[in-house]
Amino acid sequence: MLSHMGMHAHAEPPVSRGPRQRGHEIASLDAFDRVAATGSLAGYHVQSLDLSDRTFALLGTDTKDSVFLGCVMEPDAAAKVRAGGALVFPPVPGLPFDPYRGALYAPDELYAGLLDTGYDGTPDARAYRWYQETKTTGDVVAGMLRSIHDDAVSDALDAHLDGARVVGVLGGHALERGSAAYAGAARLGRRLSREGLTVATGGGPGAMEAANLGAYTAPFEDPVLDAALALLSGTPHSTPSVTQWAHTAFDVLRRWPGGGPSLAMPTWFYGHEPPNAFASHIAKYFVNALREEGLLARSNAGLVFLPGAAGTVQEVFDAATLNYYRPHGEPTPMVLVDHRHWTETLPAWPLLQTLSTGHPMASRLTLVDSVDDVPEALARLTTEAPHTGEH
Numbered sequence: 001m002l003s004h005m006g007m008h009a010h011a012e013p014p015v016s017r018g019p020r021q022r023g024h025e026i027a028s029l030d031a032f033d034r035v036a037a038t039g040s041l042a043g044y045h046v047q048s049l050d051l052s053d054r055t056f057a058l059l060g061t062d063t064k065d066s067v068f069l070g071c072v073m074e075p076d077a078a079a080k081v082r083a084g085g086a087l088v089f090p091p092v093p094g095l096p097f098d099p100y101r102g103a104l105y106a107p108d109e110l111y112a113g114l115l116d117t118g119y120d121g122t123p124d125a126r127a128y129r130w131y132q133e134t135k136t137t138g139d140v141v142a143g144m145l146r147s148i149h150d151d152a153v154s155d156a157l158d159a160h161l162d163g164a165r166v167v168g169v170l171g172g173h174a175l176e177r178g179s180a181a182y183a184g185a186a187r188l189g190r191r192l193s194r195e196g197l198t199v200a201t202g203g204g205p206g207a208m209e210a211a212n213l214g215a216y217t218a219p220f221e222d223p224v225l226d227a228a229l230a231l232l233s234g235t236p237h238s239t240p241s242v243t244q245w246a247h248t249a250f251d252v253l254r255r256w257p258g259g260g261p262s263l264a265m266p267t268w269f270y271g272h273e274p275p276n277a278f279a280s281h282i283a284k285y286f287v288n289a290l291r292e293e294g295l296l297a298r299s300n301a302g303l304v305f306l307p308g309a310a311g312t313v314q315e316v317f318d319a320a321t322l323n324y325y326r327p328h329g330e331p332t333p334m335v336l337v338d339h340r341h342w343t344e345t346l347p348a349w350p351l352l353q354t355l356s357t358g359h360p361m362a363s364r365l366t367l368v369d370s371v372d373d374v375p376e377a378l379a380r381l382t383t384e385a386p387h388t389g390e391h
Contacts, residue, residue: 025155027102033057041066041086047102047152051077069152070100092145096126099149104156105282107253110275111246118243119274124284128271131286146286154294157265157283161298164198166263167378168299170315171207171306173273178233182210185306186225188371189214193260195375197301202291203264203284205237205245207306209276213252215262216278228252242274249277267291296322302333302378306371307341316348323361331361333381339369 026032027047032054035041040062050072051058058077064085072091073081082088092099110124119125134142169189175182189199189211199215201208213232217225235241235248253259264279269288285291296303296319303319305312316336323331334352336342342349349367356362366377 025102027156029054036061045069046071048098048100049102070098095145096123096130097149099145099152101149101152102156104153104160105284106280107250107275107277107282110282110284111250111277114243114246114250119246120243124274128268131268132271150285150287150290153283153285154290157263157294157298160281161198161263165196165301166198166200166299167192167301168200168295168303169207169211169306170202170295170303170308170312171211172308172312173202173204173206173208173237174309175206175210175306176236176238177209177229178236181307182207183229184371185210186214186217186229188304188374189262190218190225191375193218193262198261198263200263200265200295200299201279202295203266203275203279203282204270204273205276207308208264209237209249209278212262212264212276212278216253216259216280217256218260219258220256224256228256231255246274246277253277265291265295292318293322296332299332302335302381304374304378305334305336305342307338307345309346313346313348316352320352320355320361323364324355324359326361331364333364333378334361334366335374335377335381336365336367337369337371337374339367342367 024044025047026035026041026044026049029049032046032049032051035044036054036057039060042062042064043066045067046069048070052072052074055074055077058073059080062084063081066081066086068081068086068088070089070091078088078090089100111119111122113121113123130142131146134146169185169192171185175185185207191214192199193215199211201211203212213228214225217228231252232248235245237245239245259278259280261280262278264275264282265285266273266275266282267285267288269286269291275282275284283291283294285294292315296315305316308315316334319332319334323334336349336352352365356365364381366381368374368377
């Protein structure tokens with residue numbers, strides 16, 4: 001863990017907030033103890049827990065139709081659980097990740113060992129290497145483990161976001177620390193967070209890191225963000241050392257502990273984009289499509305598209321497709337930022353206008369010149385009644 005690096009004081013261990021028990025899922029020892037005390041775990045799913053010191057409870061508890069996913073148990077307890085009608089998926093040794101995890105990641109979990117081994121020795125880098133090695137061999141077991149992991153992460157993500165108003169902030173990974181655009185994205189993340197919204201990004205560098213940084217600095221006085229931006233500018237994303245790039249981020253966390261929460265959804269599919277350290281909760285996926293559609297679909301309070309290249313353009317039209325064919329509910333507000341970028345450099349805006357003509361999503365689209373215009377645009381798009389026709 002990175003506690004010796006001065007990780008922010010509020011940072012939780014790599015679990016979602018509070019003991020999580022959704023329906024018949026058990027993902028914390030406290031929840032396990034409460035249910036086991038009733039004498040029956042029948043029908044429950046117990047997820048990725050070390051139960052090696054819960055042998056007595058397991059021996060005396062009904063486990064009919066229960067499922068144990070990656071739980072550590074003493075041999076006698078495991079035998080009794082199976083004999084009692086439980087389905088047991090044992091832990092998988094040698095993996096750089098837990099496929100059955102019951103919680104989202106935290107930055108210090110993915111970057112554990114950064115000081116000692118550099119980025120190449122962290123769990124994040126080792127998981128990426130494992131992914132590269134196994135996807136080329138067509139190993140069916142590895143594919144199954146990736147799928148189980150991503151499904152578990154999605155489940156933890158839904159639990160974490162239950163009741164939250166989420167705004168997705170999307171934009172290019174090439175946006176450099178030290179640039180005016182990076183600072184603007186950070187100010188946007190700060191303002192959205194201060195308005196009670198959960199800022200969610202793709203979790204990588206550039207615009208994504210900036211928005212998560214802004215949300216992190218939201219509880220502090222405004223000069224803290226300026227100072228953090230100045231510190232980060234010394235190690236841009238283009239630096240050849242991911243280790244140093246990440247070190248500087250943790251320097252910010254050490255100097256200003258106790259920042260605000262936000263969400264990041266990166267992917268090991270893009271191994272050249274390490275996760276940024278400013279999101280308090282990280283839903284990292286192997287399958288990029290799950291990550292992209294998951295971010296768009298969960299951004300229930302709106303989507304903000306900062307200037308970007310191919311990836312951001314794809315996300316614009318993925319979001320438009322979800323809005324266009326949405327079977328229930330109102331379309332999600334979509335705010336594109338930078339008139340010149342979206343009408344001249346990459347003219348997605350004219351096509352969006354044509355696509356939305358006569359469709360309810362027309363009243364949920366807008367193009368603004370500056371990040372400073374985004375909060376008001378989101379508020380307006382949210383309160384206006386959907387209508388069809390020209391906009």
